[in-house]
Amino acid sequence: MSGFRIGRIAGIELHVHPTWFIILLLVIWVLAGVALPADFPELASPLRLAMAVAISLVFFMSLLVHELAHSLVALARGIPVHRITFFLFGGMAQTSRDSRTAGEEFQIAVAGPVASVALAALFVALWWYGLTRGWSPAVVGITGYVGALNLVLAVFNLLPGFPMDGGRILRAGIWAATGNVTSATRWAARVGSCVALLLVGYGIWRGLTGQLVAGVWLVLIGLFIRNAARSSYRQHLISRTYDVPRASAGRRQQPVLVGVAGGSGAGKSTVVRRVAESLPATGVAVISQDSYYRDLSHLPAPARADVNYDHPDALETGLLVQHLEALRAGRPAHVPVYDFYHHVRRSEAVRVEPAPVVIVDGILVLAHEGVRSLLDLKVFVDTPDQERLGRRMRRDVNRRGRSRDSILSQYETTVRPMHQAFVEPSRAHADIVLPRGGHDPAGIQQVVDRVREILERRRGHET
């Protein structure tokens, strides 16, 4: 969703999507046709129409202030903001990566509602001042309405459904309490789905009790939030970008490419997360080989279950090689988003920026000659069979919604034999083998030290 560009503030592109005009006309229509005639029966209808247009435009500016508040806090925290888009359901600031800490997430999320409450207070104060000073009823009416709408905007955004502001605050809270950003995102997205369903239910009730426009509107917003909650959680799982530095043209250093391989459930993600967290100042982008599973939308659903997902042919590794080459050359990569439940590639892609360190993890990362030849450092995470099966079981049941039986039979018929045929032998190519999975601080430190060495060496060559 991009729409057309209307301007630029603080380096952020402002875009308007065509669907935004629908909501603009709807708001003007409801104000001029229903709300203002009830509140100001004494005013002429052309004047009420002018008031409706003025309220809508000032409210649109307020929405812009709300999104700018999110964006400026993100920018102050070093998170680049691509653009702010206005569309059918309001505004949306698009950042190029997620927050690094719960505190950062909280500050960015709370900034928008704080700005809206401040605007509400300002306009209510103006309304009160206008009333006491005998301003014209039309002007007083505009300030009163804009104040009330800003308050509604703040309250609505504070509903605890991810990815709305309230849901992001909830996520930050769970994240701070548990230290686990993935489970925090999962819970916030679940609450988001529940809030969305409540909105749909409330909308149906309003519609049935005679308020058709409000009802239809609430149902649409509910469906939108439900969809957003699901896809933002998936996106969180698939691409975790820890930090992406600002593109500094001219003096760009070639990224250090690190491959982390190992059997399914070996603890690769833990290793990747710990390595990334140990390089806070560097900027680390992470790509998962799992994102490169082939799209199987041409097969009927039952046939998709029979595909051997642990064979190298299930992955489009040529595309991964292209993306790694692009990142090495300083260009961003548009990594596909894979739907593990339906075994199809989703229509959107995640843009990964060429960070100084790029980590690619996946079971077969070291099994492919083309990938290996691009890697500066090859790591293999080794973990006993039994332990890997247990982890894989928990992950697939929880995250990918599959049954225990199907996971177990898949393990026996394909995972284990494929592991022995392709994953195990690729260990021979590793520079560093971590024999105790993700729970190996000394081994992880060794990986971090090697990455730092390579970074230093490259910087040395440049100067």
Ligand SMILES: [Zn+2]
């Ligand atoms: Zn917001």
